[in-house]
Amino acid sequence: MEPLLTAYRLKALLHQYNHPLCSVSGGSDSDLLIHLCESARGDRPVFYMFFDTGIEYQATHNHLDELEAWYGIKIHRLRAETPVPAGCKKYGQPFLSKRVSENIERLQAHGFRWENAPFDVLMARYPNCKKALRWWCNEWGEGSSFNISANKLLKEFMIENPPRFAISAKCCDGAKKATGKAGDKVFCPDLKITGERRAESGARATAIHDCGYEDVRRRTANIYRPLFFWTDEEKALYKRRHRIGYSDAYEVYGLTRTGCAGCPFGSKFENELDVIRQYEPRLYGAVNAIFGDSYQYRRRYNEYKGLGRTPRKESS
Ligand code: SF4
Known part of the structure; x- marks a missing residue:
């Protein structure tokens, strides 16, 4: 049902806007997005844009060529x-999750010594670092996902094994956010069509309008997420019905x-590394050069968690 409604909505929207921009990632959601746009647009134009983060699969680049040839479009x-790669060199490597990386980065910027002490004591030692210290001291309230305790034994691990390399999630800002803004300048879209799905967008999903359409007047363009309510089953059905082929990253490598x-x-980085080593060996060398410290640190943390050591008592 949802795919049918989506096609009607998309067709209506494409007739209301003059400069729709469709974000293409080369992934499975964006494959469906292109199919939907090409089916709905008639003689209306759609501008397809791919943001190259600098660490993409060769399979993705190949697939973009295939999509252009198949639909007769320009991406x-x-x-x-x-x-x-440049972002990681400049700011640090991402570790575990965006939230964890951001908090560690703030603490590192203040010369934090990975010590176990009450919040007030640490605030006196490291002023202007309140947010990250609240994370470190589990001050966001019992059971909050903003606390370091949301990651089992991470605090204990870091006290015993302070990170010896810079950690940061800022590569996302430089590779994605800033590039998105640059794309807006190039094309000046009045409607942005993205492949985001509620099933995968976590907390952000609650902030999005209930039809997947966001009329954001502060911005220059409104946003439509045609796949927002699609389930995995609906995706699979649409793929089968329209005989859509995903990139080799899915169809051959088996990635999701x-x-x-x-x-x-993410928790499956080791599986992904195995796949990269097998199918894209040059890329394997590159990702290890870029993220190697983070992989090693994560492996040590995983091992530590598995050992389940007893947490230390706080000392002031
Ligand atoms: S943190 Fe963001 S930009 Fe950096 S590698 Fe991961 S997804 Fe890419």
């Missing part, structure tokens, strides 16, 4: 303002997501 490829290859976020 404009925009290089990241700060590609991921693409985007930045080897990103250290």
Whole structure:
């Protein structure tokens, strides 16, 4: 039902806007997005844009060529303002999750010594670092996902094994946010069509209008997420019905997501590394050069968690 409604909505919207821009990632959601746009647009124009983070699968680049040939479209490829390799060198490597990386980065910026002491004591020692210290001291309230305790034994691990490399999530800003803004300047869209799905957008999903359409008047363009309510089953059905082929990253490598290859976020990074080593050996060397410290630190943390050591008592 949802795919049918989506096609009607999209057709109506494409007739209301003059400069619709469709974000293409080369992933499975964006494959469906292109099919929907090409089916709905008639003689209306749609501008397709791909943001190259600088650490993409070769399978993704190949697939963009295939999509262009298959649909007879042009996918404009925009290089990241700060590609991921440069961003990691400049700011630090991502570790575990965006939230964890941001808090560690703030603490590192204040010369934090990874010590276990009450919040007030640490606030006196490290003023102007309140937010990250609240994370470190579990001050966001019992059971909050903003606390470091949301990651089992992470605090204990970091006290015993302070990070010896810079950690940061800022590569996302330079590779994605800033590039998105640059794309807006190039094309000046009045409607942005993205492949975001509620099933995968976490907390942000609650902030989005209930039809997947956001009329954001502060911005220059409104946003439509045609796949927002699609389930995995509806995706699979649409793919089968329209005989859509995903990139080799899915069809051959067996991945379930693409985007930045080897990103250290997420629990399955080891599986992804195995796949990269097998199918894209040159990329394997690159991701290890970019994220190697983070992988090593994560492996040590995983091992530590597995050992389940007893947390230390606080000392002032
Ligand atoms: S997805 Fe991962 S590697 Fe890519 S920009 Fe964001 S943090 Fe960096």
